[in-house]
Amino acid sequence: MFSLRRTITASAILAVAHGQGVLLQAQGSNNAPASLGLQVNSNDTSDANFISTAEITANVVNECGRTLQAGNIDIGANTEDAIANNQITSVTQGSDVAVTMSQVNAAGAGPYTCDMDQTSNTLGADGQTKLAVNEADPDNNGNIKLTVTMPANMTCTGASTGNICTIRCFNDNSFGGCFSVQQTDTTPGQNSANTITTAAKLDAILSQVQQDKVDLPAAIQGIATSGPSEADKGVSVVESIQAADPATNALDESLLADNTGNATNANAGTANAGTANAGNGNAGNGKAGKGKAGKANAGNANNGNANANNANAGNGNANNANAGNANNGNANNANAGNGNNGNNNGNRFGGFGKGNNNKRLRWVQRI
Numbered sequence: 075m076f077s078l079r080r081t082i083t084a085s086a087i088l089a090v091a092h093g094q095g096v097l098l099q100a101q102g103s104n105n106a107p108a109s110l111g112l113q114v115n116s117n118d119t120s121d122a123n124f125i126s127t128a129e130i131t132a133n134v135v136n137e138c139g140r141t142l143q144a145g146n147i148d149i150g151a152n153t154e155d156a157i158a159n160n161q162i163t164s165v166t167q168g169s170d171v172a173v174t175m176s177q178v179n180a181a182g183a184g185p186y187t188c189d190m191d192q193t194s195n196t197l198g199a200d201g202q203t204k205l206a207v208n209e210a211d212p213d214n215n216g217n218i219k220l221t222v223t224m225p226a227n228m229t230c231t232g233a234s235t236g237n238i239c240t241i242r243c244f245n246d247n248s249f250g251g252c253f254s255v256q257q258t259d260t261t262p263g264q265n266s267a268n269t270i271t272t273a274a275k276l277d278a279i280l281s282q283v284q285q286d287k288v289d290l291p292a293a294i295q296g297i298a299t300s301g302p303s304e305a306d307k308g309v310s311v312v313e314s315i316q317a318a319d320p321a322t323n324a325l326d327e328s329l330l331a332d333n334t335g336n337a338t339n340a341n342a343g344t345a346n347a348g349t350a351n352a353g354n355g356n357a358g359n360g361k362a363g364k365g366k367a368g369k370a371n372a373g374n375a376n377n378g379n380a381n382a383n384n385a386n387a388g389n390g391n392a393n394n395a396n397a398g399n400a401n402n403g404n405a406n407n408a409n410a411g412n413g414n415n416g417n418n419n420g421n422r423f424g425g426f427g428k429g430n431n432n433k434r435l436r437w438v439q440r441i
Contacts, residue, residue, distance in 0.1 A: 094122040094329065095182030097243065097251025098174040098217070102163035103258070109163040111251035112152040112240075114141045116176070123147070123251045125244040126324035130199040133285050134312060134322050137197050138242060138252035145308025149195040149240060153233050153254045162238070165224050166259040173220040173243055173253075177212055181247045181329040184209050188222045188243040194232020194254065195240065202242065203228070229260055236263030247329055292318040 097111035110116070114123045125139035134140075138147040156162045165171060177183055186209060189202035208221040220243060230239035237257045244250030263269070274282075296314030300307045316323040 094124075094179070094247070094249035095184075095186070095218070095245055095251075096122050096176045096249070097253060098176050100163055100174075100222075100241070100253045100255070101172045102165040102169065102255055106164035107160050107162065109156065109253040109255060110161055111253055112138055112149065112156070113144055113147045114251055115143065118143060122249055123244075124248055124325055125242055125250055125252070126248045127199050128324040129322060132319075132322040133282060133289075134315065137191060137195075137199070137202070138240065139244075139248070140308075140312070143309075144305040145312060147252060149252070150233070153194060153238060153240070156254055157233060157235060157238075157256075162254045162256045164258050165230075165239075165255045166257065167224060167228055168226045169224050171222045171224065171241070171255065173222050175218040175220060175243070175250065177216045177218050182245070182249055183212075184218055184245055186218070186220055186243050186245050186250060188220065188241055190225070190228070190242075191240045192228055192230055192232070194230070194238045196232075205241070207243075224255075228257065230255070230257035231263045231265075234265065236265050247326075248324065249329075289315050289318075 096114060096116055098116050099108040099110055101108045111123060115121045121141055121143040123139060123141050126135070129135050129139065130137055135146045136149060138149050140146045153162075163171065173188070175182070175184075175186060186207060188205040188207050190205055191197045191202050203225055205225070206223040208223075210219040210221075212218050222241065222243070228239065230237045232238040232240065233254070235256065237260055239255050239257065240252060241255060242250065242252050292314040293311045296311035297307050299314070300310030
């Protein structure tokens with residue numbers, strides 16, 4: 075059973091198609107693979123990475139924050155998956171990384187700030203190394219190019235390879251992304267349970283344990299009312315915790331609903347076109363899935379299953395979309411407004427679901 079708050083939240087952000095800033099990729103050394111944003115699905119127009127210092131400080135999420143569709147980012151697990159899939163770019167001391175951020179509306183605008191955890195997965199709201207960032211203006215596709223310079227004296231020591239750093243980039247609205255880099259001009263460390271030292275002090279650990287005890291009933295309730303997937307559980311746990319203490323929710327949901335018009339260069343992903351007007355015929359109840367308007371009944375159109383070519387989705391699900399020039403069922407240059415964005419809450423509890431990296435026991439890393 076889904077929570078009422080989740081239903082309300084989903085309804086509030088149905089009009090979003092990447093209505094924020096989303097990390098697409100980060101390219102380091104030549105011929106190296108590109109890093110992707112940890113956990114965020116850049117092909118899902120309802121997903122984004124929210125990195126809030128307030129939520130990290132409140133122990134709602136870890137240092138990489140949460141994604142709107144899968145909750146708290148398990149840095150260790152996601153990094154090891156990236157290593158296994160050869161999706162981590164290479165860097166050296168003082169080198170540059172080309173980062174591409176996708177912006178659709180004002181919530182995703184720069185300037186962007188980037189920092190680095192040289193241990194990959196032991197820091198919280200502070201302690202990261204600030205990075206120099208050179209930001210270009212958005213291109214015609216709404217992409218912002220960042221040139222991020224690595225520290226001249228960095229030593230990446232994280233993950234199973236012993237030479238991984240984690241980089242965060244985010245704007246003033248706390249949207250952005252996390253990605254991993256692998257340092258090639260250092261001697262990799264030999265990480266094991268015997269060599270990893272505790273980053274937190276005892277008083278901080280005890281304080282965090284006490285907070286976890288307070289949050290436990292809400293976390294259990296969140297799991298009991300969640301959907302079946304790990305992402306559902308992650309979202310529901312944080313919803314329950316934040317419902318119990320609304321001050322821990324730093325996401326301004328009005329930013330998510332700030333893109334209800336037509337996005338001229340946005341791609342139509344899984345857009346549902348309802349009551350679309352096609353040329354001379356009315357295409358009623360047309361369902362546009364990934365750019366295809368299925369079963370559209372056009373008044374004067376000859377083909378019922380119209381293909382939506384160059385369909386620009388303002389925000390996912392298209393209600394009252396206008397499809398012009400519907401010849402033989404082809405809806406060209408269809409503008410789809412009012413899109414779909416799923417739930418916007420992450421996952422906090424280190425012991426529940428996939429989207430966790432056990433921040434409260436952050437000396438126990440996945441290696």
